[in-house]
Amino acid sequence: GQNIDQPTEMTATEGAIVQINCTYQTSGFNGLFWYQQHAGEAPTFLSYNVLDGLEEKGRFSSFLSRSKGYSYLLLKELQMKDSASYLCAVMDSNYQLIWGAGTKLIIKP
Amino acid sequence: DVKVTQSSRYLVKRTGEKVFLECVQDMDHENMFWYRQDPGLGLRLIYFSYDVKMKEKGDIPEGYSVSREKKERFSLILESASTNQTSMYLCASSPSGVSGANVLTFGAGSRLTVL
Numbered sequence: 233g234q235n236i237d238q239p240t241e242m243t244a245t246e247g248a249i250v251q252i253n254c255t256y257q258t259s260g261f262n263g264l265f266w267y268q269q270h271a272g273e274a275p276t277f278l279s280y281n282v283l284d285g286l287e288e289k290g291r292f293s294s295f296l297s298r299s300k301g302y303s304y305l306l307l308k309e310l311q312m313k314d315s316a317s318y319l320c321a322v323m324d325s326n327y328q329l330i331w332g333a334g335t336k337l338i339i340k341p
Numbered sequence: 342d343v344k345v346t347q348s349s350r351y352l353v354k355r356t357g358e359k360v361f362l363e364c365v366q367d368m369d370h371e372n373m374f375w376y377r378q379d380p381g382l383g384l385r386l387i388y389f390s391y392d393v394k395m396k397e398k399g400d401i402p403e404g405y406s407v408s409r410e411k412k413e414r415f416s417l418i419l420e421s422a423s424t425n426q427t428s429m430y431l432c433a434s435s436p437s438g439v440s441g442a443n444v445l446t447f448g449a450g451s452r453l454t455v456l
Contacts, residue, residue, distance in 0.1 A: 236383060240381075265444075267445075272449075272450075273449060273450075274345070274431070274446075274447035274448055274449045274450065275431070275445075275447045276447070277444045277445070277446075280444065319383075319384070321383075321384075328386070329384075329386070329445075330383070331383030331384040331385075332383050333381055333382055333383050334383070
């Protein structure tokens with residue numbers, strides 16, 4: 233079956249760096265997405281990786297290794313507003329998205 | 342500001358009632374989706390549509406139907422609500438074509454409680 237694994241919850245300190253991991257086993261691969269979802273709000277797009285390597289976008293970076301079925305989202309200079317759930321999703325060979333359960337990130341002052 | 346708007350943020354219904362969840366997008370997107378989001382689970386696809394009057398079953402279509410009479414509107418229908426359909430329902434849209442890079446724009450969600 234198809235599976236996306238990510239930690240349920242993580243805690244980090246304001247100003248620090250945190251890495252949220254995502255491992256996947258899917259039927260084919262057509263890209264990996266990260267979305268951010270604040271409590272009670274819509275998920276919003278953060279990043280898309282289809283080739284191996286690191287994509288940097290401001291304080292957020294996303295890394296992909298297709299051979300290892302692994303991605304991470306790196307958040308630098310954490311701010312209180314970064315407290316949210318982070319959703320990892322993989323697009324399979326049928327261009328269907330398979331979603332992880334999300335990682336709830338708690339930022340402490 | 343582009344938007345996906347879901348008509349109801351919170352609904353409380355009784356078992357057996359018919360429930361309509363409406364979703365409207367103003368981005369002229371071809372693709373529209375209905376997901377449900379439950380604690381501890383990833384988003385699960387109920388139905389999707391790549392064009393007006395077109396619909397495809399997702400992973401969990403049982404107990405649901407959809408309607409897409411206009412490009413901008415995609416409705417989710419629960420013919421006879423049951424308690425196991427208590428959930429957060431998310432509507433999303435994306436540009437046309439089947440592409441790995443198609444980014445979803447989500448609505449804020451409709452939290453349905455079935456008593």
